[in-house]
Amino acid sequence: MIRLARMKWSMTTSMDAPGTSSGPNPPCEVGRRHPRDKHRMRPVEGFDHVWQCAKHSMFAQLVDKATAGSYERGDAYPMHDGGDGIVVQHGDERQGGVILYYRAA
Numbered sequence: 466m467i468r469l470a471r472m473k474w475s476m477t478t479s480m481d482a483p484g485t486s487s488g489p490n491p492p493c494e495v496g497r498r499h500p501r502d503k504h505r506m507r508p509v510e511g512f513d514h515v516w517q518c519a520k521h522s523m524f525a526q527l528v529d530k531a532t533a534g535s536y537e538r539g540d541a542y543p544m545h546d547g548g549d550g551i552v553v554q555h556g557d558e559r560q561g562g563v564i565l566y567y568r569a570a
């Protein structure tokens with residue numbers, strides 16, 4: 466019975482996990498701090514749950530809460546493309562994860 470319950474649990478959580486849709490494009494971190502310059506980021510082609518603001522050279526990625534919690538502003542962050550990044554800010558929570566803003570180091 467326990468095993469059955471576990472299977473059901475894992476199926477449910479995998480359905481709730483960030484999957485095919487990562488939701489609306491997040492606002493650019495610069496725009497969050499400057500209400501007069503509000504704009505949204507664009508999805509990065511070829512990467513799931515990654516967005517970019519070309520204007521401000523800013524990236525955002527949807528990560529799980531544990532990952533987000535292990536990074537602070539200014540920490541080195543491995544970018545989606547394998548490059549070196551620096552954490553800029555934590556963003557909004559969504560789908561059980563957190564938006565993490567970063568830029569190239």
Ligand SMILES: [Zn+2]
Nearest residue numbers: 493495518521
């Ligand atoms: Zn921007």
